Amino acid sequence: MYGSQQVLLNPDKDTKSVLEYICIEANKLYNIGLYYARQIYFKEHRYITKFELDKEIKTNLHYRALRSCVAQQTLRSVYEGMSSYKTLKSKANKGDLHFKPKLPNYRKKGLYQAVYPARWVKLAKNNQLKFTLGKQTKVWFGIDHFYLQMPSNLNYKDIKEYRIIPRNGCFYLEFVYEQKIEPISLCQDNVLGIDHGINNWLTCVSNVGTSFIVDGKQVKSMNNWYNKKVAILKENRTQGFWSKRLMRITEKRNRQMRDAVNKSARIVINHCLQNNIGTIVFGWNQGQKQEANMGKKTNQKFVVIPTARLKDRIKDLSELYSIQFIEQEESYTSKASFLDLDFIPTHGEKPEIWKSSGKRVKRGLFRTANNLYINADCNGSANIIRKKVTAKSSILSNVNLDGVSMGALIHPQRIRLWSAKTKRSNVDLSHWSADA
Numbered sequence: 299m300y301g302s303q304q305v306l307l308n309p310d311k312d313t314k315s316v317l318e319y320i321c322i323e324a325n326k327l328y329n330i331g332l333y334y335a336r337q338i339y340f341k342e343h344r345y346i347t348k349f350e351l352d353k354e355i356k357t358n359l360h361y362r363a364l365r366s367c368v369a370q371q372t373l374r375s376v377y378e379g380m381s382s383y384k385t386l387k388s389k390a391n392k393g394d395l396h397f398k399p400k401l402p403n404y405r406k407k408g409l410y411q412a413v414y415p416a417r418w419v420k421l422a423k424n425n426q427l428k429f430t431l432g433k434q435t436k437v438w439f440g441i442d443h444f445y446l447q448m449p450s451n452l453n454y455k456d457i458k459e460y461r462i463i464p465r466n467g468c469f470y471l472e473f474v475y476e477q478k479i480e481p482i483s484l485c486q487d488n489v490l491g492i493d494h495g496i497n498n499w500l501t502c503v504s505n506v507g508t509s510f511i512v513d514g515k516q517v518k519s520m521n522n523w524y525n526k527k528v529a530i531l532k533e534n535r536t537q538g539f540w541s542k543r544l545m546r547i548t549e550k551r552n553r554q555m556r557d558a559v560n561k562s563a564r565i566v567i568n569h570c571l572q573n574n575i576g577t578i579v580f581g582w583n584q585g586q587k588q589e590a591n592m593g594k595k596t597n598q599k600f601v602v603i604p605t606a607r608l609k610d611r612i613k614d615l616s617e618l619y620s621i622q623f624i625e626q627e628e629s630y631t632s633k634a635s636f637l638d639l640d641f642i643p644t645h646g647e648k649p650e651i652w653k654s655s656g657k658r659v660k661r662g663l664f665r666t667a668n669n670l671y672i673n674a675d676c677n678g679s680a681n682i683i684r685k686k687v688t689a690k691s692s693i694l695s696n697v698n699l700d701g702v703s704m705g706a707l708i709h710p711q712r713i714r715l716w717s718a719k720t721k722r723s724n725v726d727l728s729h730w731s732a733d734a
Contacts, residue, residue: 299618300458301477305449307469314469316444318409320364320431321464324372325410327360331376332404339401345380362434364412369432371413376402396584409464421454429460446471466549467542482620484576487697490569491683492580492612493628493675494605500562501675501710505683505699506573509676509706512562513714514603517555521602524551555604561715563611570621577694578616580609581628581682583645624686624694631681632658632674636707637666642685672707680707 309317334354335346351373355361361369379402386399420428426445436442448454452473459474490504499514527547532539570578609625616623629645635656643652655667656677664674680702687694 299477302472302474304470304472313444317469320412321409323360323363324412327372328410329404331373335380345384364432367415367418368412412462414460416457466545485574486576488575489577489683490575491679493679498675501679503676503679505701507703509710511710511712517558520554559608559611566612567615577622579624579626579683579686582625626682626686632678634681635666636677636680676707
């Protein structure tokens with residue numbers, strides 16, 4: 299398994315010009331390669347082979363302007379894009395895909411990443427990395443290399459690939475390295491169910507008596523601020539308007555979201571490691587963001603929050619720690635009552651006579667048939683586990699749900715991403731039954 303680390307670059311004027319130059323050339327070369335690949339697809343009704351573009355385009359000036367290894371990696375990304383389209387089209391023809399795939403599109407005028415395999419980058423004096431340029435660049439400009447600083451927390455010998463990534467007026471150097479997976483023995487019958495939302499970004503309940511909520515209000519607030527700023531700056535402007543100020547606030551928002559995703563995923567994984575939980579069941583409906591119909595304002599809040607990226611990050615970390623990750627269709631999990639063991643139907647298959655034993659009486663509060671009041675999102679999270687466990691031929695059929703405690707359903711711990719303080723979720727217990 300491979301990991302990566304990005305470092306924000308602060309290059310001097312000359313180095314920045316070189317970075318811009320190779321990223322512009324990479325962008326042009328990508329479009330040239332994609333044009334050839336699309337024409338082969340339309341006229342010869344076939345897909346390009348892995349090394350075909352290298353042979354056909356190696357005499358092009360944009361190819362020669364780059365180091366040959368960088369040019370090859372750029373064209374390889376075209377091949378990978380066409381291969382992905384081929385795979386998706388095959389799935390769509392079999393009916394296994396909920397959307398129609400499209401051919402890769404041309405990139406807009408601008409910059410594209412430049413990728414250097416590790417063997418073409420040397421470690422020079424003062425812990426600096428030496429990146430060489432193409433022969434044609436030396437003829438044109440009289441320079442054949444540039445230097446970037448090597449981070450002190452990484453080992454040069456472990457790096458497999460270097461990626462120079464342009465993003466919103468900034469440059470990042472990404473280091474790709476191989477991660478050694480140390481097998482960890484966790485109990486796979488211990489399960490953590492995850493229900494995602496907006497204010498409560500992740501609500502997690504386990505069958506070992508634990509529960510917590512990753513607060514999403516700050517993430518929502520950051521996105522609201524960004525959307526308002528963009529709306530103000532684009533007011534009375536032509537379609538497609540972009541500026542340096544828009545780039546700055548977009549980059550700020552993207553960094554905040556990346557930080558939120560990484561912190562949240564790490565909280566979930568650490569909780570599993572500390573409580574011997576070997577399985578994660580994540581409630582997820584395919585295409586739910588594209589088909590969201592919750593009103594204009596709520597849709598905007600829901601769609602822009604990067605929950606899909608968070609899910610993928612949790613999945614990646616789960617693989618690293620040998621934790622089983624399962625996606626579960628989550629329809630009706632928030633309506634059914636966990637404590638009353640309501641049958642949970644699948645979307646489109648709900649019986650006409652189906653009715654929940656409980657009811658969500660107000661925001662964040664769910665009332666069961668016996669007038670017990672529990673956290674509504676914890677109820678949904680617990681039902682996500684139960685829906686997977688009770689499914690036909692389920693791999694979790696041996697999981698015992700008796701460990702889902704009343705305390706976990708009533709008082710989940712709330713965790714704020716940018717604060718060291720945690721507190722219990724506020725649940726109105728004024729109607730709590732004495733029989734509880």
